[in-house]
Amino acid sequence: MNEMNQHTHHSFPVQSTILSSAALLEKIVSRYPLEAPLECFLYSEHLNHVYRVKSNSSPYYLRVSRFEWRTPRDIEEEIDLLLFLHSHNVPVALPLKSKDDRYYYVINAPEGERCAVLFHNAEGRLLNYSDKKQDYIFGKLSGKMHNVMDISEKKYHREHLGLDYLLDEPLSRIAQVMKHRPDDIRFLSEISREVKRRLEYLPKTKPIFGICHGDLNLKNVYFKDSVKPTLFDFDCFGCGWRAFDIGVFLYSLVQTHELSSNRVKWMEAFNEFLAGYNEERILNNDEYKAIKLFGLIRYIWGYGISILFVKHRGVRLVQDEAYLDENMRIIKDFARVIL
């Protein structure tokens, strides 16, 4: 570890970096018991930077959190949760243990400390939502996951997936970039008030409230042989209403391009999911009604994240009126259908 080439401290200050895939292979991936030959390249960059690691046997994914996005304690808690779910037969993409018995490393990036975790591949393919059986299996697995999470004794410090985090914070960010559009701001605060009014009665107790996946969209489950699912990407996990997790799935169905024009099709997929979920845990009527509201909340949360990420992508995006128009259009459409 001391043989690392010293990067001088004279280089210009940075706000963020993309770590070198070659250096990650040499200095981090090499610490895991993997079968050579290995390759590593940047796979995706959004909330986290994900590198695909190819070995002789199977691919793995190295997730490097952005600076200030996750703390080492966040990562420890996520790993703890994944191991717990696995030990209770919930199929999840597990982190790998390194040869020196570690599940994660803290990397000293130029902008600050960043955590790296190497994950197993979730085998198979994306959920095919036209396959009712898969929708049902995914729903059933989600219900089981929530049940198992309820028997965990752990108190996690993770940010709660409450309405302040999911709705108030994003809306105040949105308001910042829409100062010149007072009608839209008024519309959004009315929506927010109405959504909160309707969610008031939802209790904050198990099993209605508890640990959630946090981003249970249809791209975060893979199916092997069309019947064996594996869940992954628990990066956003936290305590919240289970109707939120389900609302995220609904949101992702509605967002899927081909489905936007085909209401019947996504309703079918969603009903199959619910049938599977109810097999494990019966949703009460209040929760059921809340799901659609959480779908809208998830959209607003995502919009808020894209504004947060202006720091990384540039302010040009939010100065584009067409972009703001499009987001308002979707929120209004969504609101019209569910409120």
Add this chain to the structure above:
Amino acid sequence: MNSFNPVNDSYFPVQASVLSPSALEDYLLLKYPLKPPLTCHLFNTHLNHVYRIEAGDSIFFLRIPLFNWRSLLDVEEEVDLLNYLHENGVSVARPIKDNDGQFIQTIDAPEGHRYAVLFSNAAGNPCNISDSKQVYLFGQLVGKMHRCSDRFQRSFKKFPLDLDELLERPINRMNSFLSFNKMTADYLLAVKEQLMGYVWRLPRDIPHYGICHGDLHFRNIHFDSNDQPTLFDFDCFGYSWRGYELGSLVYNLIHSPQVAANRLDWQKVFGEFLSGYDSEKVLTPGEFNSIKVFGVIRHIWAIGLNFVLYQTNGVKAIMEGPFINDNIAKIKTFMGQVDFSLY
């Protein structure tokens, strides 16, 4: 599970970085004749990181190419070209001199040297596609820019936008990432040969071949409130066929959301642009006919560009999902509309 730091005091190596806007504020105040209060915001991130600078009553844009995207020589030549165009009455966003009279800063980023240039603001808003006067003026300014650069007694060393750059390299990059089925690979090869066979027969001298902006679209020109245009973003400039320059614009027009949203006829918009262009520099029938062919070439170049960015954007979006198939389908449709006769 204690945290563990494998790199001790040294920083972990990086392949890309976003320079800190607040550090850039201090740097600009130190290097340029600008007065506080000065603010710097990251404006756009693509092949270049662009920062919007406000200093006093003035707005500037600081452009910093990704590491390895542009060499010092590329940037020096671009600065020379812009200064020449400006001195000869072509309205462009100008590079700004620092306290020592230099136009380019070499910044020691963690991944390597990056070459920053501060530009004057191109005042106003992007060209309004529905405004035929603006579209005409856009064409006129491009014609003037081509004519003016043909008189520039200087030969540039920067790589030309020739068939290697526009077709060979993009297709090679695609092939190195994607394992195409035989049908797609054969199709791309056939398209490439047809396009190359055509372009080989085109004249390769002034005024048909010369300095091109390299990335003409309706957001790289601004019009102020008096309809005075300013052209900017010459990052992709190089020697090429003027048919390619205009073909790039056609490619952008055809795929422009603005054209679709306003139900505009791209041929009509392009006709307005061409009448402006012709008022400065007349196209031969052969050049006119080559524009659509170069539109396809531009599309292939643009697909290939996404594979250049894999170290900053990741490979998921280009290797999975509909990206490649959608684009190849579009090329097929467009190829069907192209007339490959020379006149």
